[in-house]
Amino acid sequence: MSEPxxxxxxxxxxxxxxxxxxxxxxxxxxxxxxRRGETLGIVGESGSGKSVACLSLLGLVARPPAFHPxxxxxxxxxxxxxxxxxELEAIRGDRLAMIFQDPLTSLNPYLRISRQLTEVLxxxxxxxxxxxxxxxxxxxxxxxxxxxxxxxxxxxxQFSGGMRQRVMIAMALLCQPEVLFADEPTxxxxxxxxxxxxxxxxxxxxxxxxxxxxxTHDLGVVAGSTDRVAxxxxxxxxxxxxxxxxxxxxxxxYTRGLLASTPRIDTPPGxxxxxxxxxxxxxxxxxxxxxxxxxxxxxxxxxxxEYPPFTRLSATHAAACWNxxxxx
Amino acid sequence: xxxxxIRRLLELIPTALIIILGSFALVRLAPGSPFSSEKExxxxxxxxxxxxxxxxxxxxxxxxxxxGNLLVGDLGPSTKYPQRSVNEIIADGFPVSLTLAGVALxxxxxxxxTAGIIGAVRQNTVWDHAAMAAxxxxxxxxxxxxxxxxxxxxxxxxxxxxxxxxxxxxxxxLPGITLGTIYAASIxxxxxxxMLEVVRSDFIRTARAKGLSERLVIWRHMLKGGLLPVxxxxxxxxxxxxxxxxxVEKIFNVPGIGPYFVDAAFNRDYFLVMGIVVLYAFFxxxxxxxxxxxxxxxxxxxxxx
Numbered sequence: 071m072s073e074p075x076x077x078x079x080x081x082x083x084x085x086x087x088x089x090x091x092x093x094x095x096x097x098x099x100x101x102x103x104x105r106r107g108e109t110l111g112i113v114g115e116s117g118s119g120k121s122v123a124c125l126s127l128l129g130l131v132a133r134p135p136a137f138h139p140x141x142x143x144x145x146x147x148x149x150x151x152x153x154x155x156x157e158l159e160a161i162r163g164d165r166l167a168m169i170f171q172d173p174l175t176s177l178n179p180y181l182r183i184s185r186q187l188t189e190v191l192x193x194x195x196x197x198x199x200x201x202x203x204x205x206x207x208x209x210x211x212x213x214x215x216x217x218x219x220x221x222x223x224x225x226x227x228q229f230s231g232g233m234r235q236r237v238m239i240a241m242a243l244l245c246q247p248e249v250l251f252a253d254e255p256t257x258x259x260x261x262x263x264x265x266x267x268x269x270x271x272x273x274x275x276x277x278x279x280x281x282x283x284x285x286t287h288d289l290g291v292v293a294g295s296t297d298r299v300a301x302x303x304x305x306x307x308x309x310x311x312x313x314x315x316x317x318x319x320x321x322x323x324y325t326r327g328l329l330a331s332t333p334r335i336d337t338p339p340g341x342x343x344x345x346x347x348x349x350x351x352x353x354x355x356x357x358x359x360x361x362x363x364x365x366x367x368x369x370x371x372x373x374x375x376e377y378p379p380f381t382r383l384s385a386t387h388a389a390a391c392w393n394x395x396x397x398x
Numbered sequence: 399x400x401x402x403x404i405r406r407l408l409e410l411i412p413t414a415l416i417i418i419l420g421s422f423a424l425v426r427l428a429p430g431s432p433f434s435s436e437k438e439x440x441x442x443x444x445x446x447x448x449x450x451x452x453x454x455x456x457x458x459x460x461x462x463x464x465x466g467n468l469l470v471g472d473l474g475p476s477t478k479y480p481q482r483s484v485n486e487i488i489a490d491g492f493p494v495s496l497t498l499a500g501v502a503l504x505x506x507x508x509x510x511x512t513a514g515i516i517g518a519v520r521q522n523t524v525w526d527h528a529a530m531a532a533x534x535x536x537x538x539x540x541x542x543x544x545x546x547x548x549x550x551x552x553x554x555x556x557x558x559x560x561x562x563x564x565x566x567x568x569x570x571x572l573p574g575i576t577l578g579t580i581y582a583a584s585i586x587x588x589x590x591x592x593m594l595e596v597v598r599s600d601f602i603r604t605a606r607a608k609g610l611s612e613r614l615v616i617w618r619h620m621l622k623g624g625l626l627p628v629x630x631x632x633x634x635x636x637x638x639x640x641x642x643x644x645x646v647e648k649i650f651n652v653p654g655i656g657p658y659f660v661d662a663a664f665n666r667d668y669f670l671v672m673g674i675v676v677l678y679a680f681f682x683x684x685x686x687x688x689x690x691x692x693x694x695x696x697x698x699x700x701x702x703x
Contacts, residue, residue, distance in 0.1 A: 163608035242607075
């Protein structure tokens with residue numbers, strides 16, 4: 071599914087971890103691509119491998135316990151999984167940037183904001199001193215931090231959670247990256263702040279043409295701010311397509327279950343939410359066949375023995391299931 | 399910040415008074431007297447000696463007089479060395495002990511922090527295990543074993559360094575290493591522990607995501623937080639390097655203050671014991687204050703009340 075205009079295209083990415091229980095397949099054959107200026111949502115429950123997928127394509131998973139990821143991650147004519155650590159350092163934070171879930175712990179508490187911002191410019195652009203400081207202040211203003219020329223000299227603990235996430239975003243966007251990987255960027259924030267941060271990312275994306283990969287477990291966030299969506303379960307993508315199409319017409323039972331378990335504004339009051347039965351899978355001990363079959367109401371015999379292939383449903387919509395939901 | 403330091407300095411006064419009172423009481427409660435070890439002294443000579451040093455006065459009066467003299471910087475006479483004052487003995491010996499402790503400190507920091515960083519960054523590799531095994535040996539080996547071993551190797555075998563004595567820079571190396579090694583070992587373990595706390599934290603992942611080199615990640619982002627445990631250990635450690643030099647000074651025949659301290663205690667040389675105790679107490683209190691202030695510089699989240 072990689073298309074010529076894709077900025078980053080990932081194929082068959084696998085990240086396995088050592089554990090006391092044996093080998094855990096956190097990411098097990100994931101393929102996706104992001105085009106310039108678009109937003110791709112990656113959704114799934116905790117432990118579905120969505121964060122690990124992003125971390126491993128940037129070379130940020132700790133090894134050990136992880137093995138070196140296998141597969142291919144193409145960016146700018148190079149396979150990032152086969153780049154040296156030095157080549158990766160030059161790309162990370164410059165062309166491909168990432169922001170993280172918890173802005174309270176993701177900034178260094180021992181360093182001033184100014185230091186943490188300007189070092190990005192020093193490393194990638196060779197600008198330093200007053201020039202880097204000016205650029206950093208300008209970026210802080212752009213992400214909506216009032217009084218930026220004074221606050222840049224403060225430490226992270228002097229900022230609120232929402233403001234710290236704005237600082238993180240400013241830090242990630244300083245070098246105008248081509249792709250921004252946002253790993254649950256709003257999960258740790260108040261609901262009112264969430265909307266502001268998502269709006270901010272969308273704004274900056276529109277003005278700079280940045281592609282965004284938005285990792286989240288929140289379907290509301292996906293519906294509101296992504297063009298395409300990839301649904302992950304147990305380390306694999308089970309359904310992918312344009313967000314509107316997937317939400318209107320989910321074909322994988324897991325996607326349907328996720329959507330049915332999300333409250334909607336048009337749900338009649340008093341009605342019960344459906345829940346997906348069972349527990350998220352233990353990645354160390356996955357059942358044979360499709361790992362979702364143990365929780366699936368549509369499972370058939372074949373689901374227990376054989377993993378389903380990815381089936382194209384339209385030019386852009388695909389899912390991996392032996393017994394798909396009927397199109398509604 | 400300034401107000402905090404001034405307040406802490408004022409708080410030192412009652413602490414110091416308690417230490418002085420305590421050690422004064424302990425020294426005086428110990429059986430014997432400065433003159434009991436001498437051969438039989440005629441009673442009238444003894445009375446004269448007591449009168450000369452003021453030992454014939456009631457103890458509270460002696461204490462008040464001692465405090466008064468202390469305030470003007472007079473630590474009193476030595477009963478064992480009547481021709482020298484305690485001030486002179488300390489002025490001669492203390493700089494030597496201070497130099498020795500300084501070399502030990504530099505050695506312990508260099509070796510300890512380096513080994514600790516290697517242990518943390520290469521956790522659970524051969525490097526880590528080697529560094530921590532060395533640290534364990536360093537903590538376990540007493541200085542009266544390590545000292546002679548170093549002399550055997552570097553002086554008697556390799557003829558690189560003098561085996562004992564004092565004079566130039568070469569004399570200070572072996573005693574400095576002997577004194578500093580046990581602290582180097584503790585610092586290595588503390589550094590490794592502190593760095594490991596930091597190494598897996600989210601902000602280190604952020605630093606990597608920014609594309610910083612491993613060197614920058616370690617030196618700029620890990621070290622400040624990772625060294626906090628070492629800093630709080632340094633206050634007492636430096637004080638104990640100063641006092642702990644007694645054995646090392648004996649082994650290497652270094653004319654520091656350590657041997658005087660031990661002899662003074664045996665000889666009931668009241669003023670000399672008190673003088674050295676007061677000096678060390680003063681250093682310990684001051685070092686703890688310095689550590690607290692440095693801590694505040696390293697961790698901006700600490701606010702001075």
